[in-house]
Amino acid sequence: MLSCVSFSTTHAEEAPQVEVNCGVVYSLLSRPIYSLWATNVPSVMGGSEWDQILHLVYAPFVVVKNNTGWPLKLDTGGTGVQPKVTFDQPKLGLEFKRVGDSHPGFITTSAVDLNKMYVNGGTSKTFYMNLYGAGSPPSGYKSLAPGESCIFTPYIPVGTTVDSVLDWQNSLTSALLVSPGWKGPSNGYCSDYLTGQAALTPGVNGNLRIVPTRSQDGWDVRVSTIGPLNGCRVFRHAPPVSANWPSDLGASNEITQFPFSLSDNQAPILTSDMDISSVQSIGTWIVPPVFSVLLPPKTRTGFVTDRNRNSMNDEWEKFYFDGITPNASQDQDKDGYSNLFEYLAGTSPVDSSDFIRQSLVETESDGLRIEWSSVANRTYVVETSGNLTDWTPSAPITAASATTSQPVTRPATGPLFVRIRIVPPTQSS
Helix, strand or coil: EEEEEEEECCCCECCCEEEEEEEEEEEEEEEEECCCHHHHHHHHHHHCCCCEEEEEEEEEEEEEEECCCCEEEECCCCCCCCCEEECCCCCCCEEEEECCCCCCCEEECEEEEHCCCCCCCCCCCCCEEEEECEEEEEEEEEEECCCCEEEECCCCCCCCCCHHEECCCCCCCCCCCEEEEEEEEEEECCCCCCCCCHHHCCCCCCCCCCEEEEECEEEEEEEEECCCCCEEEEECCCCCCCCCCCCCCHHHHCCCCEEEEEEHCCCCHHHCCCECCCCEEECCCCCCEEEEECCCCCCECCCCECCCCCCCHHHHHHHHCCCCCCCHHHHCCCCCCCCCCCCHCCCCCCCCCCCCEEEECCCCCCCEHHHHHHHHEEEEEEEEECCCCCCCCCEEEECCCCCCEEECCCCCCCCEEEEEEECCCECCC
């Protein structure tokens, strides 16, 4: 019996993809009343206990997943322009309902467009996310291994105060520096008060003005659509977010019928549980998540770029060689495999210990299984033959981990030869 590895450049499939997910976590906080509101709100509401106002906090995020078979650099590509992901706020509206021993009920007369909660309300809220590497401040780029995903969230320096992230003019999200890692729902921006300039006139914008509250009050939020969601998914009270966000959002948390009141399945949010009176820095805010929005995933599906026509992806060449000039037939790491083979295999051309290993394994049922070291998202075909001339291919196998295996039928008589064919990505100029 014989086990061997080969590759072919005659078979081409659709190029791999880079998947991008975007979203926003919306939370509430309560802060001490300030400025001119400190005088007129207690007067209007009838008591000094009305000493807090609510703010809506929004924490945007981007998740990038490398579905290619080679390492991916999220760098400038020599252009000097940092990679950027841009997305708009979803077409949702909110209504706020006070739950307490007095002044209960909705304080809004209709759903208020998220885009109208600014002094210049009506202008679309857009998040411009410039992707950087780690650091304080962020710099450089993030590299993703094949199959790896990474969440990016805004970089907000330690010690930033609430006044520094008040987005009352809808002006703070037009050039965000975002870096790897989930930094929590408090790591975002907030409306100055839940109103727009138009709401200063009674009856306009759902009659939403500032939202005064007391420590004993509870709050319900009703979420409605104000336009097509276009594939956006909405989730109630986001669970604690991990590095795998948004993959840890459960289907049971998804809101599919609108309008939806959070109180339908949970207790009201208490003002006392979101009071930031005793904290100053954004990183220590108490911000209970209210709901999350996940935009439809975007994928970059296209042909691999090969400007110098050496059958190797230019981005792969730049990752390992800082250029696109290596010789395809050269064996840079002296491991017996050419640069071209290492590219097709998804192994490192500069690490002699990184190459495909394969073996035939006897199974308990008197069968055979071929096992080989693989690269996540690389596609392979197992071929068998009895004469080294006529080969029978298996269906394409897309690897999910560093080791892949496939059953092989043992012939009743005669020899068996097995080889693994690596399916290369399509090339284009």
